[in-house]
Amino acid sequence: MELYTKRRDLEAEVAKLKKQNLDIGFVPTMGALHSGHLALVKQAAKDNEIVVVSIFVNPTQFNNKADLAHYPRTLKEDMDLLTNILETVMVFAPAPEEVYGEEAKATSYDFGGLELEMEGKFRPGHFNGVGTVLKHLFDIVKPDRAYFGEKDYQQLQIVKKLVEIEKMAVQIIGCPIYRESSGLALSSRNTRLNSVQTKASPKIYEVLKQVKEDFGTKSVEELNAWVSEQFSDDPDLKLEYFEIANAINLKTAKRKNKGEEYRAFIAVFAGEVRLIDNIALN
Incomplete structure (x- = not known):
């Protein structure tokens, strides 16, 4: 386990690895790691000789300052979890200035309309922040492959578009949603749920499963x-x-068209904690 906090130190090490023609797998995270993150790390280790995990709470993707302030920061615990599954992982845990320089500012991107749907309607500027930080991190880590969970399915599609826009030589790998035994999609935010909310929140996935079951026989309007x-x-x-x-x-479906693939997307508040999930319908 090697911890890097300075951009120049990680870039120097990456340059050495590239000279050895070693494949680098990258798992970008904001920390507060859980089993879903660890599944991404395991997949990266399976596919590549080197694994880099970033732990960075990115300020430019939060349109809610309170959410940024309350986002869990657990670097020591995260390092312990990573060590337990992969001794050779490289961890990049920088301060904002190491990523952005003097000012943490988001670039404005045109993701072809992907950024305007669902999350984009409720979190203005969010995907500009996501795209900006990933552009910086990809430039630093220079990965061959980067791994993202399908819980943030819209983000996954946007990252693929980002790579296309910026002409970056990195393969984006989407991995299945990792769930608690209750069915609740794993998220770092789950740690903020109280006991009542923890008991109530599995309903989100139960609703999605029922939508999937009924998708063949009910209209979009009926399901909504x-x-x-x-x-x-x-x-x-x-x-x-x-x-x-x-x-x-x-694009939001008003009716079902033959030959098209559909997913159901949901965002729910449990108190002040915002939970998202999705499911493939056909």
């Missing part, structure tokens, strides 16, 4: 209405949005 009804009187969970969308361009 049903999901809204499931949360209308829930004292613990507040629905922010539910959408059925094209799995490629993420």
Whole structure:
């Protein structure tokens, strides 16, 4: 396990590895690691000789300052988890100035409309921050492959578009959603749930599974209405949005068209904790 906090030190080591023609797998994270992150690390280790994990709470992708302030920061615990599964992992845990320089500022990107759907409607500027930090991190780490979980499916599609826009030589690998035994999608934010919210939140995945089961027989309009009804009187969970969308361009579906792939996307508040999930429908 090697910890790098300075950009120049990691870049120097990466240059040596590149001269040896070693494949580098990269798992970018914001820390507070859980089993979902570790699954990405294991896949990266399987595919590459070298694995780099970044632990960086990126300020430019938070449009809610309170969310940024409360985001868990657990570097020591994260390092212990990584050591338990992979002794040779390289960890990059920089301060913002190591990534951005003097000012942490997001670049404005045109992701072909992907950034305007779902999360983009409720978190303005979020994907500019995601794209900007990943551009910086890809330039520093120079990975052959980078690994992302499908829980953030919209982000995954945007990262693929970012690589296309910036003409970067990195393969983007999407990995399945990792879930708790209750079905709740693993997220660093889950640690902020109280006992009542923890008990209530598996309902999110139960609703998605029912939508998948009914997708063949019910219309999009019927499914939207049903999901809204499931949360209308829930004292613990507040629905922010539910959408059925094209799995490629993420455009909201008004009706089902033959030959198209669809996914259901959902965002729910449990108190102040925002939880997202999605599921393939066909």
